[in-house]
Amino acid sequence: MxxxxxxxxxxxxxxxxxxxxxxxxxxxxxxxxxxxxxxxxxxxxxxxxxxxxxxxxxxxxxxxxxxxxxxxxxxxxxxxxxxxxxxxxxxxxxxxxxxxxxxxxxxxxxxxxxxxxxxxxxxxxxxxxxxxxxxxxxxxxxxxxxxxxxxxxxxxxxxxxxxxxxxxxxxxxxxxxxxxxxxxxxxxxxxxxxxxxxxxxxxxxxxxxxxxxxxxxxxxxxxxxxxxxxxxxxxxxVTATYNKENVPAETLEKVETPTQKSIEEVSAFLNVEASKCIKSLLFKVDDRFVLVLVRGDHEVNDIKVKNYFEASVVELASVEETKEIMGCEVGFLGPISVSEKVEIVADHAVQAMVNAVAGANEAGYHYKNVNPDRDFHAVYTDIRFIQEGDPSPDGQGVIKxxxxxxxxxxxxxxxxxxxxxxxxxxxxxxxxxxxxxxxxxxxxxxxxxxxxEQFNDENGLVWPVAVAPYHIHLIPINMKSEEQKELGEKLYKDLLGKGYEVLMDDRAERPGVKFADSDLIGIPVRVTIGKRAAEGIVEVKVRNTGESMEVSVDELTNTLSSLLEVK
Amino acid sequence: MxxxxxxxxxxxxxxxxxxxxxxxxxxxxxxxxxxxxxxxxxxxxxxxxxxxxxxxxxxxxxxxxxxxxxxxxxxxxxxxxxxxxxxxxxxxxxxxxxxxxxxxxxxxxxxxxxxxxxxxxxxxxxxxxxxxxxxxxxxxxxxxxxxxxxxxxxxxxxxxxxxxxxxxxxxxxxxxxxxxxxxxxxxxxxxxxxxxxxxxxxxxxxxxxxxxxxxxxxxxxxxxxxxxxxxxxxxxxVTATYNKENVPAETLEKVETPTQKSIEEVSAFLNVEASKCIKSLLFKVDDRFVLVLVRGDHEVNDIKVKNYFEASVVELASVEETKEIMGCEVGFLGPISVSEKVEIVADHAVQAMVNAVAGANEAGYHYKNVNPDRDFHAVYTDIRFIQEGDPSPDGQGVIKxxxxxxxxxxxxxxxxxxxxxxxxxxxxxxxxxxxxxxxxxxxxxxxxxxxxEQFNDENGLVWPVAVAPYHIHLIPINMKSEEQKELGEKLYKDLLGKGYEVLMDDRAERPGVKFADSDLIGIPVRVTIGKRAAEGIVEVKVRNTGESMEVSVDELTNTLSSLLEVK
The missing domain is CATH 3.30.930.10 (Bira Bifunctional Protein; Domain 2)
Structure with a gap:
């Protein structure tokens, strides 16, 4: 073309x-x-x-x-x-x-x-x-x-x-x-x-x-x-297993957390790790309400909630619904003294927690020393997002x-x-x-x-051979030079005849424009016909590596066939 | 496939x-x-x-x-x-x-x-x-x-x-x-x-x-x-030329034609050829009215009317418009005594008519002995549909x-x-x-x-090779015969390997069903594997000609390559 x-x-x-x-x-x-x-x-x-x-x-x-x-x-x-x-x-x-x-x-x-x-x-x-x-x-x-x-x-x-x-x-x-x-x-x-x-x-x-x-x-x-x-x-x-910390369970204690709602705020205020806090979220699962618990440094995966309940719709309960069901505003929710109407589902990691912090279902208060199975009961399952560093579910390596x-x-x-x-x-x-x-x-x-998106550099696109718009970008630098033009026409016909897809830049543009356009377009191999046209020497440049070589016209086909091999 | x-x-x-x-x-x-x-x-x-x-x-x-x-x-x-x-x-x-x-x-x-x-x-x-x-x-x-x-x-x-x-x-x-x-x-x-x-x-x-x-x-x-x-x-x-009949123009005469409106009716009633009648049609050309005249055995080509007037819209005047403009109902229209507001355009053939019949612009009457240029004036141009037998406009042969x-x-x-x-x-x-x-x-x-539409016969489609869905319809007649099935598989692979497009009927259907389907589908060449499979003999049938031959497997490629040549 x-x-x-x-x-x-x-x-x-x-x-x-x-x-x-x-x-x-x-x-x-x-x-x-x-x-x-x-x-x-x-x-x-x-x-x-x-x-x-x-x-x-x-x-x-x-x-x-x-x-x-x-x-x-x-x-x-x-x-x-x-x-x-x-x-x-x-x-x-x-x-x-x-x-x-x-x-x-x-x-x-x-x-x-x-x-x-x-x-x-x-x-x-x-x-x-x-x-x-x-x-x-x-x-x-x-x-x-x-x-x-x-x-x-x-x-x-x-x-x-x-x-x-x-x-x-x-x-x-x-x-x-x-x-x-x-x-x-x-x-x-x-x-x-x-x-x-x-x-x-x-x-x-x-x-x-x-x-x-x-x-x-x-x-x-x-x-x-x-x-x-x-x-x-x-x-x-998530296939991680958790070992319960070997410390005695202490007495449940209600503490004031006047404005602390998020795990970040609460853990900072009470000076405990996020992993020592229980994150409690009220979900509406189709027509019922479910309190979902994960460790403070984990995130609830609502697809897992949905699949666990085989539900059609899973969404966080609204502010109003939360107030009605839990008698408390979002930010102070917790698993203790929850209405029997609300099912509690917790991540496996929660079961291994000892003396944790959780909301008290009362505005401005959290509990310390919350111990699962002593202070509340829940169904335990895999309900959180996997994290980098978790073991790979196939048992080999860790997740990235x-x-x-x-x-x-x-x-x-x-x-x-x-x-x-x-x-x-x-x-x-x-x-x-x-x-x-x-x-x-x-x-x-x-x-x-x-x-x-995967194949480009600072100068433009860099097409793999198999999907490149053309195989070869043939560029006679100066269309006013009879020698270059003639060699261009000859190579154009030869290469087309050999089954290559060739784009020939036969425009009367400056070399800089031609090269910049060529890099931008990103055809895998560029064959430049310049001053050595008369000697039958052209330049071959590989877009991908930037590698460039002078090649005699006689050797050109060999050079191209190795460069343009589709792996 | x-x-x-x-x-x-x-x-x-x-x-x-x-x-x-x-x-x-x-x-x-x-x-x-x-x-x-x-x-x-x-x-x-x-x-x-x-x-x-x-x-x-x-x-x-x-x-x-x-x-x-x-x-x-x-x-x-x-x-x-x-x-x-x-x-x-x-x-x-x-x-x-x-x-x-x-x-x-x-x-x-x-x-x-x-x-x-x-x-x-x-x-x-x-x-x-x-x-x-x-x-x-x-x-x-x-x-x-x-x-x-x-x-x-x-x-x-x-x-x-x-x-x-x-x-x-x-x-x-x-x-x-x-x-x-x-x-x-x-x-x-x-x-x-x-x-x-x-x-x-x-x-x-x-x-x-x-x-x-x-x-x-x-x-x-x-x-x-x-x-x-x-x-x-x-x-x-239309490039036809017309010679005026060499008879004297006779006196214009109004005759009663009580219910005769069409050229057919009028010519039969007055016992004259249709070619001796003038067909007069009132058209609305954009915003003006034009009376178009052609010979009774000719048809008005409204595209020509449109092009002549370089108009956007050309349509026959309505019954009401005709009454209003011509003071007369459709069927009795004619070129004599027409209001100056109405332009008259006539086909060249009309100018050569002598002693013609035309409507009198009065219900129940036509004129006899109408003579163009004496009894009415019109612009003459090519305004009719060409007919079979007319000279070809390029001067060579006649129109079909x-x-x-x-x-x-x-x-x-x-x-x-x-x-x-x-x-x-x-x-x-x-x-x-x-x-x-x-x-x-x-x-x-x-x-x-x-x-x-062009390539079919009573049994089905008959595709030309260049556009056929497949080149070869390969049909082992009896899929329960190990010999036929085996030869089918072998030929299928061989022919695909040679670059042919092959549809193999590997269904467990009766031969009659397979052949009827094959004719209906219309693949250019059918290769049938039947009872002589063991001898390495197959039947080759050409869909187009119906020609059929027994061919040994060794000769098959030669036979097919000549049958499937794309002209």
């Missing part, structure tokens, strides 16, 4: 509102432009990267036995009403009416459409399992679109759905998808982890998120420093934290959608059964941004 | 509501399913064909120097308001509001988006010309979606837009696009014509439509029986008619959008100029249907 016929509008300035490196650089290097909040055009270079990622996804999905199709973006409201998500999805679901006033959703995901399709076409266990995928533009009306392609309102997804007659068959496909995802992100050159995740609102269980490690990620990953264990921080089980960008998600849906939409099959005995489903998503455009 | 893991739901019955062969067969062969009126899912086989057509389009666009990008489907209302199309496009434009109540269009086309993009990024003649394209899902809320993929509400388009600093540059790109389109439809195997078309509501001039010839097409093409001339019937100029399905459109837009959206550049003299634009569309999903 000749740069003069392309649209690569580079910018010298960092665009306002672009906080992340990936966002800034994809704009500055002319890979994309914003059309509206969270809505972007992929310019020619950006589109090439998008298609390369798409193609990697496609190849690995095909290899894993998934079959590609394409469902519509416009989805009838009736389908979403059948699944119930028309009502529960909220304003993220973009809705519209056609000229006949019929309601449609603009698909953010396709569980309803694929389930109804398979329901209508597949009736027997003989046609199962099925694994179908599409690569498609999706719509989600994010409240706060941001970070460029990382959180947009119109984006490209690969979504796959599998249908099974047994859990074993689902497990098998799930594992194949897990492996395919690992290969996809490896081929993209990404540093990522597959982490155990929460099943969230989509329903179902057993799920992994594929997280690209990045300081700008919105999710925290807890991983083992010695094994492959990794989990979304919300999902990491990292930030991640979620780029993929594999998920065992179970029968949530097949039951709602009556997608059943006849089993070997002629009995009607709901299909068992899995779903598997990859944020394709988000992956482009994640790659940009 | 193994058929057992695929979703190819064939149907024995012709689906209700599917009138066209292509629509019926794409449904019956399991290539697609309807989700809502005019909205379809491409099932795996259909999606493969779609992608093959896409890839042909992409290769030829790239080869012609167009650059691919991807713009969003969600388009801000403000842009459409700038161009004015927010108000003029009508209910075909799907509109919606986001969570912040901002209005968006779902893109049916992208003139506004691309023009604003190029406006913002390109400022100098040095960056022109530019030719950009995308392949994308579009939305248009058709009043009457029908014929399956031929007229849908969500469909795949290739749309390209070019920007120029001179008309010569536009001409150059227009010609390249014209040639690229010709190659695209040739490669798809289609029988098509590039026809001169009307510029219609999109604005601009110089335009060709690419029409796939088909009896079910909605457009009529007028083409020369000896040259390459072809035009949309509305656009075909054919029906066509429009699959592509190339169009010189001029400065309509660049002026509305202020997309200007600085020319060599530093002067601000509006960019000159062209646009070039291909209905990609419609092309799939057009191919299906």
């Amino acid at each position: 000749r740069q003069s016929s392309n649209l690569i509008p580079t910018l010298r300035e960092v665009p306002a509102d672009a906080e992340l490196k990936s966002h800034q650089l994809l704009l500055r290097a002319g890979f994309m432009r914003q059309n509206a909040s969270g809505i972007y055009s992929f310019l020619p270079l950006g589109y090439r990267v998008l298609r390369k990622v798409e193609q990697i996804v496609r190849e690995e999905m095909d290899r894993a036995g998934s079959v590609e199709l394409l469902m519509p973006a416009l989805q009838q409201a009736e389908l979403w009403q059948e699944s119930g998500r028309w009502y529960s999805y909220g304003p993220e679901l973009m809705r519209m009416r056609d000229r006949h006033n019929r309601e449609f959703a603009l698909g953010p995901t396709h569980e309803e459409v694929i389930t109804s399709l398979v329901r209508d076409e597949v009736k027997s266990y003989k046609r199962l399992p099925l694994n179908l995928y599409q690569i498609q533009t999706k719509f989600r009306d994010e409240k706060r679109p941001r970070f460029g392609l990382l959180r947009g309102r119109e984006f490209v997804m690969k979504d796959a759905y599998s249908f099974h007659a047994s859990k074993e068959s689902l497990d098998d496909t799930y594992n194949k998808m897990y492996e395919a995802y690992s290969r996809i992100f490896e081929r993209c050159g990404l540093d990522f982890r597959a982490v155990i995740a929460d099943s969230g609102a989509i329903g179902g269980k057993d799920t992994h998120e594929f997280m690209v490690l990045s300081d700008v990620g919105e999710d925290t990953i807890a991983y083992s420093d010695t094994s492959s264990y990794a989990a979304n921080i919300e999902m990491a089980a 934290f990292a930030k991640g960008i979620e780029v993929g998600h594999v998920f065992k849906l179970g029968t949530k959608y097949s039951e709602a939409l009556e997608a059943t099959y006849l089993d070997e005995n002629g009995r009607t059964q709901p299909m068992i489903m899995g779903c598997y998503g990859i944020g394709v455009s988000r992956t482009v941004a994640a790659i940009a | 193994r058929q057992s893991s695929n979703l190819i739901p064939t149907l024995r019955e012709v689906p209700a509501d599917a009138e066209l062969k292509s629509h019926q067969l794409l449904l019956r062969a399991g290539f697609m399913r309807q989700n809502a009126s005019g909205i379809y899912s491409f099932l795996p086989l259909g999606y493969r064909v779609l992608r093959k057509v896409e890839q042909i389009v992409r290769e030829e666009m790239d080869r012609a120097g167009s650059v691919e990008l991807l713009m969003p489907a969600l388009q801000q209302a403000e842009l459409w308001q700038e161009s004015g199309r927010w108000y003029s496009y009508g209910p075909e434009l799907m509109r919606m509001r986001d969570r912040h109540n901002r209005e968006f269009a779902l893109g049916p086309t992208h003139e506004e988006v691309i023009t604003s993009l190029v406006r913002d990024e390109v400022k100098s003649y040095k960056r022109l010309p530019l030719n950009l394209y995308q392949i994308q899902t579009k939305f248009r809320d058709e009043k009457r979606p029908r014929f399956g993929l031929l007229r849908g509400r969500e469909f795949v388009m290739k749309d390209a837009y070019s920007f120029h600093a001179s008309k010569e540059s536009l001409d150059d790109t227009y010609n390249k696009m014209y040639e690229a389109y010709s190659r695209i439809f040739e490669r798809c195997g289609l029988d098509f014509r590039a026809v001169i078309a009307d510029s219609g509501a999109i604005g601009g001039k110089d335009t060709h439509e690419f029409m796939v010839l088909s009896d079910v097409g909605e457009d009529t093409i007028a083409y020369s029986d000896t040259s390459s001339y072809a035009a949309n019937i509305e656009m075909a100029a 008619f054919a029906k066509g399905i429009e699959v592509g459109h190339v169009f010189k837009l001029g400065t309509k959008y660049s002026e509305a959206l202020e997309a200007t550049y600085l020319d060599e003299n530093g002067r601000t100029q509006p960019m000159i634009m062209g646009c070039y569309g291909i209905g990609v999903s419609r092309t799939v249907a057009a191919i299906a």
Whole structure:
């Protein structure tokens, strides 16, 4: 491709509102432009990267036995009403009416459409399992679109759905998808982890998120420093054990703490470690109230509370509710003399505490020398967030934290959608059964941004070969020099003929502009044709390492083939 | 691909509501399913064909120097308001509001988006010309979606837009696009014509439509029986000349025609040829009234009326308007004694008429012996539809008619959008100029249907090799036979290894079902593994010709490579 016929509008300035490196650089290097909040055009270079990622996804999905199709973006409201998500999805679901006033959703995901399709076409266990995928533009009306392609309102997804007659068959496909995802992100050159995740609102269980490690990620990953264990921080089980301090239990004592409410304030005021205080929080779990206790240096993990109670909604009780139920304001809550209506659930760490501090359920007072099982009774379970330094749940090493960008998600849906939409099959005995489903998503455009986020330096983007918009940036420095121009044209044809993707900067720009643009764009190898053109000598520079060498035209192919090998 | 893991739901019955062969067969062969009126899912086989057509389009666009990008489907209302199309496009434009109540269009086309993009990024003649394209899902809320993929509400388009600093540059790109389109439809195997078309509501001039010839097409093409001339019937100029009959003009005579209104009735009643009658129609042309005259055996072409008057709206006057203006009811109109407020425009053929019949502008009466230039005055121009047998406007041969399905459109837009959206550049003299634009569309999903419409027989679809979902349909007849199954697996791997796309019917179905499905699906070559598997003999059958032969496994590759050559 000749740069003069392309649209690569580079910018010298960092665009306002672009906080992340990936966002800034994809704009500055002319890979994309914003059309509206969270809505972007992929310019020619950006589109090439998008298609390369798409193609990697496609190849690995095909290899894993998934079959590609394409469902519509416009989805009838009736389908979403059948699944119930028309009502529960909220304003993220973009809705519209056609000229006949019929309601449609603009698909953010396709569980309803694929389930109804398979329901209508597949009736027997003989046609199962099925694994179908599409690569498609999706719509989600994010409240706060941001970070460029990382959180947009119109984006490209690969979504796959599998249908099974047994859990074993689902497990098998799930594992194949897990492996395919690992290969996809490896081929993209990404540093990522597959982490155990929460099943969230989509329903179902057993799920992994594929997280690209990045300081700008919105999710925290807890991983083992010695094994492959990794989990979304919300999902990491705490397996720490606690030894009770070998001191005698002393007498319970009520002390005045006039304005001290937080663990920090109370522990400072009473001059005890936070780990000697009991943190007591009143939660509303569906329709009942639960007092949750953790050690003062720990944090309550409400996902664990939710899972423990198998609840739909878990939230902190309001100020009013707290007053009504506990007879006391937030900040002085504690586990002693609590109404029988309130269940008390405590973290394992609390059970090992001796002579602890806890709220007295009376404004301005705390207790000292609180001893579990003597002064109150509770159910003990794992209810706190894991922390750095905790043992890894797999028994190997200790936990560290990292930030991640979620780029993929594999998920065992179970029968949530097949039951709602009556997608059943006849089993070997002629009995009607709901299909068992899995779903598997990859944020394709988000992956482009994640790659940009991991591969850049102070001069611009640094694309891995497998997803680079072009392999070679061919730059005749001076288009007015006949020798340079001629050699440029010759090499351009030669290299294209050898199957390389070449961008030739045939613009009449100053060398400084050409080089700055080239660094910004980040094509893996630059071939510069300069003053030694007449001798048949060009400069080859590797974007990634900065390594540069003079190479004779005869040797060029050898040099390039080793530099551009895809690992 | 193994058929057992695929979703190819064939149907024995012709689906209700599917009138066209292509629509019926794409449904019956399991290539697609309807989700809502005019909205379809491409099932795996259909999606493969779609992608093959896409890839042909992409290769030829790239080869012609167009650059691919991807713009969003969600388009801000403000842009459409700038161009004015927010108000003029009508209910075909799907509109919606986001969570912040901002209005968006779902893109049916992208003139506004691309023009604003190029406006913002390109400022100098040095960056022109530019030719950009995308392949994308579009939305248009058709009043009457029908014929399956031929007229849908969500469909795949290739749309390209070019920007120029001179008309010569536009001409150059227009010609390249014209040639690229010709190659695209040739490669798809289609029988098509590039026809001169009307510029219609999109604005601009110089335009060709690419029409796939088909009896079910909605457009009529007028083409020369000896040259390459072809035009949309509305656009075909009439170049016929007429000789005045060498008889004396007789005296004008009013005759009673009590209930005879149509040319048919009047000519029968008065016992004269229709070609001896003058057909008089009152049109409302923008704000004025025009009486249009053609010979009784000719039809008024209102596009020609519109173009003659450079009008925005041309329509027949209503019954009330006719009474008011002509003082007479429709059916008795004529050119004699017409109010001076009414302009009379007549076709050239009328001027050559002698002693003609025409309405008397009085209910129940016509005139005989009407002679143009003696009894009335008119402006003479080409105002009628061309007819079969008319001379071809290029002077070669005579006109014939054919029906066509429009699959592509190339169009010189001029400065309509660049002026509305202020997309200007600085020319060599530093002067601000509006960019000159062209646009070039291909209905990609419609092309799939057009191919299906041209390539089928009584047993099903008959795909050309270049767009077939697979090259080879490999069918072990009896999956319970170890020999057949084993040879099937061996050939499957061998053929895949040689780069063929193979669908293997590994289902435990009866031979009759497998063969019927195979014919319906229409893969170009079928390789059947039957009783002679043990001897290493298979049957090769060509879907297109029905030709069938027994081939030894050793010769199979040679046989296939000659059968599957893409012309």
